Amino acid sequence: MGSRVEEVPNKQVILKDYSSGFQKESDLLVKSGSIKLKVPEESSNAVVLVKNLYLSCDPAMGVLMRGVPVPGFIYPYKPGSPIYGYGVAKVIDSRHPNFKKGDLVWGMTAWEEYTLIPKPESLIKIEHTDIPLSYYTGLLGMAGLTAYAGYFEVSSPKKGERVFVSAASEAVGQLVGQFAKLLGCYVVGSAGSKEKVDLLKNRLGFDEAFDYKEEPDLEVRIDVYFDNVGGKMLDAVLLNMRIRGRITACGMISQYNLQQPEGVHNLMNIILRQIRMGGFTADNYLHLYPKFLEKLLPHIRKGEIIYIEDVARGLENGPRALMGLFSGRNFGKQLVEVACE
Amino acid sequence: MGSRVEEVPNKQVILKDYSSGFQKESDLLVKSGSIKLKVPEESSNAVVLVKNLYLSCDPAMGVLMRGVPVPGFIYPYKPGSPIYGYGVAKVIDSRHPNFKKGDLVWGMTAWEEYTLIPKPESLIKIEHTDIPLSYYTGLLGMAGLTAYAGYFEVSSPKKGERVFVSAASEAVGQLVGQFAKLLGCYVVGSAGSKEKVDLLKNRLGFDEAFDYKEEPDLEVRIDVYFDNVGGKMLDAVLLNMRIRGRITACGMISQYNLQQPEGVHNLMNIILRQIRMGGFTADNYLHLYPKFLEKLLPHIRKGEIIYIEDVARGLENGPRALMGLFSGRNFGKQLVEVACE
Numbered sequence: 001m002g003s004r005v006e007e008v009p010n011k012q013v014i015l016k017d018y019s020s021g022f023q024k025e026s027d028l029l030v031k032s033g034s035i036k037l038k039v040p041e042e043s044s045n046a047v048v049l050v051k052n053l054y055l056s057c058d059p060a061m062g063v064l065m066r067g068v069p070v071p072g073f074i075y076p077y078k079p080g081s082p083i084y085g086y087g088v089a090k091v092i093d094s095r096h097p098n099f100k101k102g103d104l105v106w107g108m109t110a111w112e113e114y115t116l117i118p119k120p121e122s123l124i125k126i127e128h129t130d131i132p133l134s135y136y137t138g139l140l141g142m143a144g145l146t147a148y149a150g151y152f153e154v155s156s157p158k159k160g161e162r163v164f165v166s167a168a169s170e171a172v173g174q175l176v177g178q179f180a181k182l183l184g185c186y187v188v189g190s191a192g193s194k195e196k197v198d199l200l201k202n203r204l205g206f207d208e209a210f211d212y213k214e215e216p217d218l219e220v221r222i223d224v225y226f227d228n229v230g231g232k233m234l235d236a237v238l239l240n241m242r243i244r245g246r247i248t249a250c251g252m253i254s255q256y257n258l259q260q261p262e263g264v265h266n267l268m269n270i271i272l273r274q275i276r277m278g279g280f281t282a283d284n285y286l287h288l289y290p291k292f293l294e295k296l297l298p299h300i301r302k303g304e305i306i307y308i309e310d311v312a313r314g315l316e317n318g319p320r321a322l323m324g325l326f327s328g329r330n331f332g333k334q335l336v337e338v339a340c341e
Numbered sequence: 342m343g344s345r346v347e348e349v350p351n352k353q354v355i356l357k358d359y360s361s362g363f364q365k366e367s368d369l370l371v372k373s374g375s376i377k378l379k380v381p382e383e384s385s386n387a388v389v390l391v392k393n394l395y396l397s398c399d400p401a402m403g404v405l406m407r408g409v410p411v412p413g414f415i416y417p418y419k420p421g422s423p424i425y426g427y428g429v430a431k432v433i434d435s436r437h438p439n440f441k442k443g444d445l446v447w448g449m450t451a452w453e454e455y456t457l458i459p460k461p462e463s464l465i466k467i468e469h470t471d472i473p474l475s476y477y478t479g480l481l482g483m484a485g486l487t488a489y490a491g492y493f494e495v496s497s498p499k500k501g502e503r504v505f506v507s508a509a510s511e512a513v514g515q516l517v518g519q520f521a522k523l524l525g526c527y528v529v530g531s532a533g534s535k536e537k538v539d540l541l542k543n544r545l546g547f548d549e550a551f552d553y554k555e556e557p558d559l560e561v562r563i564d565v566y567f568d569n570v571g572g573k574m575l576d577a578v579l580l581n582m583r584i585r586g587r588i589t590a591c592g593m594i595s596q597y598n599l600q601q602p603e604g605v606h607n608l609m610n611i612i613l614r615q616i617r618m619g620g621f622t623a624d625n626y627l628h629l630y631p632k633f634l635e636k637l638l639p640h641i642r643k644g645e646i647i648y649i650e651d652v653a654r655g656l657e658n659g660p661r662a663l664m665g666l667f668s669g670r671n672f673g674k675q676l677v678e679v680a681c682e
Contacts, residue, residue: 071613230608249611263604267571270590270620272412277618279611 010035011315012082013111015065022257022326023065028083028319035114039093046096048120050089052109053341055315056137057322057334058171059253061085072142072283074108082110088126088136089115090341096120104129106136111318113338124289131300133341138171138333139300139307140293142282146250147175148292149285154278155224155248159184162221164237166212167228167253169196169308171333174204176226178305181205188220190233192328199308199331229254231262238266241273249279257326308332351376352656353423354452356406363598364406364667369424369660376455380434387437389461391430393450394682396656397478398663398675399512400594402426413483413624415449423451429467429477430456431682437461445470447477452659454679465630472641474682479512479674480641480648481634483623487591488516489633490626491567495619496589500525502564503583507553507574508594510537510649512674515545517567519646522546529561531574533669540649540672570595572603579607582614590620598667649673 014029039047060070061083067076077083091103092114099105099120107123109115117123126136138144150172151157163180167173168189177200180187188208189200200209208220218236223245225237230252241247255261270277299305310330312321318336325334355370380388401411402424408417418424432444433455440446440461448464450456458464467477479485491513492498504521508514509530518541521528529549530541541550549561559577564586566578571593578588596602611618640646651671653662659677666675 234608249608251612252609255609261606261609263606264608265602265604267575267590267605268593268596268602270618271593271622273620274622274625275620277611279614279616281612281615284615 005036005038018067023062049093054088055336056086143171146282161223238269247277346379359408390434395429396677397427425451484512487623508569579610588618
């Protein structure tokens with residue numbers, strides 16, 4: 001009581017108001033504030049103060065900016081408050097028995113330099129620090145678990161199959177492709193530029209890749225379609241599925257910036273080709289995280305799985321980085337580095 | 342050789358030409374011909390001559406009339422030849438060791454009074470004749486197997502769930518509803534008239550039923566949607582599915598009379614609600630037919646499963662009966678009685 005507590009600047013990314021129509025950079029405001037580096041006395045016992053290091057940019061965040069709820073996120077953003085999402089952080093002060101000063105964690109945090117986490121039970125402690133910490137926003141975070149659960153738990157994958165991944169150079173897609181290659185599949189990916197196509201073929205080990213903007217007419221036979229984009233691509237794929245193929249519905253980024261989603265016309269093929277289509281969200285597979293880590297870490301350490309990141313440095317560059325997802329400006333997993341440590 | 346063979350009249354339903362746009366009654370022609378009641382000497386050994394008794398009217402036949410192939414049917418109809426489909430028939434003459442004169446069979450046959458079946462291996466012998474023979478065009482034929490495989494093999498059904506069936510008074514739908522009731526589910530059905538709704542509620546044991554033309558805005562919580570219609574109904578259901586619900590794609594009759602299928606806009610719900618959507622065609626489940634019979638026959642004999650048929654008498658009334666499927670003129674399973682025995 002009465003002890004002096006250091007007060008430091010705390011930059012924040014605030015949602016000005018719900019985006020009308022498509023979310024845009026000017027809906028967000030970078031604001032300077034300050035914060036005391038101690039969990040306030042009046043807070044409940046179970047509160048943790050963290051310093052944010054890396055913040056994940058996820059397409060779902062654009063949906064939250066429009067006030068629309070998304071599974072896995074507790075509530076849509078509130079105008080006047082900082083936006084939030086997945087991130088990597090370091091514990092500065094803690095009243096929670098599971099966390100102590102210096103712990104590294106990943107989980108839901110706000111877009112600001114320091115955050116009071118009201119329910120720290122959802123934070124996951126980072127045990128393996130020989131891996132770049134930023135990977136816990138993607139490869140070893142929700143994107144990784146999404147790719148793992150979606151491919152191994154939802155897609156019923158088999159060795160030797162033909163797997164097609166859309167948005168294949170993105171946070172989730174690049175991993176699905178590598179998982180399928182490890183299983184011994186023939187993997188085809190689509191992306192939105194020549195550079196991304198080269199990345200898929202030359203660094204990520206895809207057997208084939210194409211620029212969907214240049215080659216809209218798909219002609220591949222597909223056993224498993226891992227769908228990150230929805231819309232017209234899904235419609236085209238339905239005409240190219242093999243009998244008893246599987247479509248794993250992971251995301252529909254082509255639809256997130258539309259007032260009204262596009263119609264998909266070729267669903268009759270689900271009957272004709274005896275397709276199984278399965279949707280999922282990774283927050284329902286959090287119980288698999290330890291198994292996922294155990295399986296992935298050796299591959300990562302041996303360099304058999306790599307991960308391409310696009311890092312925006314400084315919280316003030318966060319809004320632009322986040323919006324870049326919707327025009328495909330990012331090259332690999334987009335994240336924001338708030339601080340190195 | 343030289344022995345006298347009886348020649349009898351043989352009425353046929355001929356496809357004049359591929360339907361341009363939506364198939365219509367005038368695309369079909371009832372023609373009088375004649376046939377010798379013996380498998381011709383020059384035919385291969387494995388040929389069977391049958392007298393057709395009952396012919397099944399199936400929505401897929403409208404698609405075949407437009408020259409479009411359909412799984413489970415060997416080829417689209419040929420202009421100038423009789424159309425074909427599932428039916429019940431009696432063997433008149435046989436060169437195949439598995440069949441003898443007097444045998445009752447069901448399977449693919451042509452729309453005529455007498456048919457030479459070139460590959461009789463696909464015919465199934467009717468063993469249980471205490472059940473009305475016409476039921477082998479529906480309840481104990483492909484519609485029954487479709488309902489059985491689609492519900493029990495594809496829908497992952499559980500006791501106590503809420504099941505919604507569209508086109509619920511039709512050949513397949515009326516059975517799915519009764520199967521779900523037997524399992525202890527709460528069953529809701531849609532149909533296209535007040536009389537059909539009454540049938541569902543008062544005779545087929547559905548818990549709720551509604552006329553989709555009067556009540557287009559669906560508001561029910563659904564665990565399993567057994568989809569026989571596709572299009573707008575599927576779009577509406579996607580907004581009403583429970584988390585981890587299943588959609589079984591069996592048919593899309595609302596789309597069969599359109600040049601271009603309607604777009605389905607709400608597929609994002611497959612992700613958000615973690616839905617599994619599965620398509621199937623019953624011809625891939627023929628191996629289950631003996632098990633299906635064993636399971637169904639006791640229920641039918643005890644009157645626990647009933648079946649509503651709409652019987653057109655006389656082959657000459659076949660074209661109108663078949664076309665009635667597409668305007669919903671039929672009341673229950675539509676079939677044509679060619680002869681009683």
